[in-house]
Amino acid sequence: MKNGIQFSEELLKLLSELPGVDFERLLESYNTPLPESIRINTLKTTPSECIEMLEENGFSLTKIPWTRYGYYVEPKDRIAETLEHMLGLVYMQGPVSMLVAEVLDVKHGDRVLDLCAAPGSKSTQIGQYLENSGALVANDISYERIKALSSNLQRCGVVNVIITLKDGRMFGRRYPDTFDKVLVDAPCSSLGIISRDWSIAKRWRGRISERMSRLQLGLITSGFDALKPGGTLVYATCTLHPLENEWVIDQLLERRSGKAKLLEIKIEGIKYSKPIVEWNGDFFHPEVSKCIRIYPYQSGAEGFFISKITKTWADYEA
Amino acid sequence: MKRERIDKSVREKIEQEARRVYGIRSFFNDYELFMSGEGKIRATTRETAELAEYLKKVDSVGVYVAKYRRWGLTFSIEGSQILDGVIERNVIELTREEAKRWMTGAPVELKPEHKIEGKFVVAKYRRFYLGSGVMGRDGKVYPLIPKWRRIPSE
Numbered sequence: 001m002k003n004g005i006q007f008s009e010e011l012l013k014l015l016s017e018l019p020g021v022d023f024e025r026l027l028e029s030y031n032t033p034l035p036e037s038i039r040i041n042t043l044k045t046t047p048s049e050c051i052e053m054l055e056e057n058g059f060s061l062t063k064i065p066w067t068r069y070g071y072y073v074e075p076k077d078r079i080a081e082t083l084e085h086m087l088g089l090v091y092m093q094g095p096v097s098m099l100v101a102e103v104l105d106v107k108h109g110d111r112v113l114d115l116c117a118a119p120g121s122k123s124t125q126i127g128q129y130l131e132n133s134g135a136l137v138a139n140d141i142s143y144e145r146i147k148a149l150s151s152n153l154q155r156c157g158v159v160n161v162i163i164t165l166k167d168g169r170m171f172g173r174r175y176p177d178t179f180d181k182v183l184v185d186a187p188c189s190s191l192g193i194i195s196r197d198w199s200i201a202k203r204w205r206g207r208i209s210e211r212m213s214r215l216q217l218g219l220i221t222s223g224f225d226a227l228k229p230g231g232t233l234v235y236a237t238c239t240l241h242p243l244e245n246e247w248v249i250d251q252l253l254e255r256r257s258g259k260a261k262l263l264e265i266k267i268e269g270i271k272y273s274k275p276i277v278e279w280n281g282d283f284f285h286p287e288v289s290k291c292i293r294i295y296p297y298q299s300g301a302e303g304f305f306i307s308k309i310t311k312t313w314a315d316y317e318a
Numbered sequence: 319m320k321r322e323r324i325d326k327s328v329r330e331k332i333e334q335e336a337r338r339v340y341g342i343r344s345f346f347n348d349y350e351l352f353m354s355g356e357g358k359i360r361a362t363t364r365e366t367a368e369l370a371e372y373l374k375k376v377d378s379v380g381v382y383v384a385k386y387r388r389w390g391l392t393f394s395i396e397g398s399q400i401l402d403g404v405i406e407r408n409v410i411e412l413t414r415e416e417a418k419r420w421m422t423g424a425p426v427e428l429k430p431e432h433k434i435e436g437k438f439v440v441a442k443y444r445r446f447y448l449g450s451g452v453m454g455r456d457g458k459v460y461p462l463i464p465k466w467r468r469i470p471s472e
């Protein structure tokens with residue numbers, strides 16, 4: 001027991017061994033409730049109009065520095081039942097979750113694939129940036145979660161969207177070289193959001209991350225194959241285990257050697273850390289050093305791993 | 319989800335109804351329309367519709383904008399918002415309190431300044447449309463807000 005949270009033995013061992021992690025601050029951050037934050041949906045309103053409406057109704061908003069339309073909101077637990085929320089003028093989303101879609105750098109006219117999209121935080125954000133140009137394919141494997149995805153896309157007024165209910169691992173084979181941008185916001189062991197759900201800490205076992213990493217590798221490989229040459233893929237998780245993060249990138253680089261190339265991630269307004277370069281005596285591919293880790297004590301919110309990858313024209317040049 | 323492109327003759331019939339009831343002259347002109355069962359109409363862009371053809375099996379496309387049944391044509395919140403600026407008749411303007419009530423699914427009273435012909439209206443708060451409602455015999459307007467979209471009433 002640490003500050004009320006029950007950790008499995010295995011988890012405490014893992015967290016204390018992670019290179020570059022401030023163990024004490026990490027445990028402390030797990031005990032701090034996450035801030036409440038919203039993204040203003042510019043498909044329906046403008047920041048000034050929406051801020052005015054919310055302030056008139058007793059909310060105070062503070063801009064999140066690293067994302068275009070994100071705001072911390074006070075008081076907590078009230079926004080979900082406001083008119084602004086129900087009308088789709090705002091979307092409740094974690095501050096670092098918003099950063100992931102920023103890193104994807106969606107441009108007008110892009111064809112975008114969100115491979116693991118439910119419940120749609122990042123899909124609705126991508127839809128916002130596309131401004132109904134291009135097209136967005138929002139996919140998820142879970143029928144239950146697709147319902148929430150569909151409601152959220154409807155509420156946010158994303159017109160240029162196609163929802164699919166498929167195993168993301170088949171996209172690459174079925175639709176090779178099709179999308180300008182691909183987001184793989186992979187299912188994971190969620191060690192970056194323990195403060196939202198303490199039971200994660202109790203349940204975590206090493207084999208969960210091992211099993212996840214195989215699925216994640218299948219998803220990223222499929223997403224990469226569905227990417228057009230010259231396109232960009234963002235792979236992200238809200239967990240801390242290197243097997244679900246750096247290892248997955250390392251393996252993709254090996255599987256798609258010569259074609260997959262890491263890109264530098266340029267972000268401002270938030271502290272972040274370097275990735276882990278060696279785990280259990282194995283060194284990852286040097287390109288992996290371009291990924292970033294954001295710990296909960298750096299963001300004051302969720303912990304995330306983010307990587308940005310491009311597909312080179314290697315096979316296409318004579 | 320069932321998805322059929324609306325053919326020209328059906329689209330013309332719906333357009334006539336939209337003009338008759340709501341004075342709408344330009345009915346989702348920039349969008350491809352699909353019928354998705356129970357008279358529900360979904361709208362998307364041409365490029366998205368083309369990509370959906372290529373992908374073949376898809377769950378849904380675009381957003382739900384309207385419902386067309388023998389008894390009339392009604393709009394979803396997003397449908398009425400897309401039609402911003404072209405709905406000329408049967409619009410009722412609500413205060414914030416009324417708009418909140420509308421979003422709980424409860425009926426709102428008509429006011430003398432509301433000029434309504436027929437059974438259907440579209441509500442509006444500030445510049446935001448709130449979808450269609452139906453006139454009740456009691457002179458109140460009953461909003462057609464799906465359950466998942468309702469603000470829980472206190």
Ligand SMILES: C[S@@+](CC[C@H](N)C(=O)[O-])C[C@H]1O[C@@H](n2cnc3c(N)ncnc32)[C@H](O)[C@@H]1O
Nearest residue numbers: 116117118119120121122141142167168185187
């Ligand atoms: C981290 S969540 C995605 C969150 C989402 N991107 C958002 O921002 O709202 C991971 C999702 O992956 C989905 N998933 C799990 N296995 C999958 C698979 N094989 N193919 C596609 N989606 C999968 C889960 O159902 C879950 O919704």
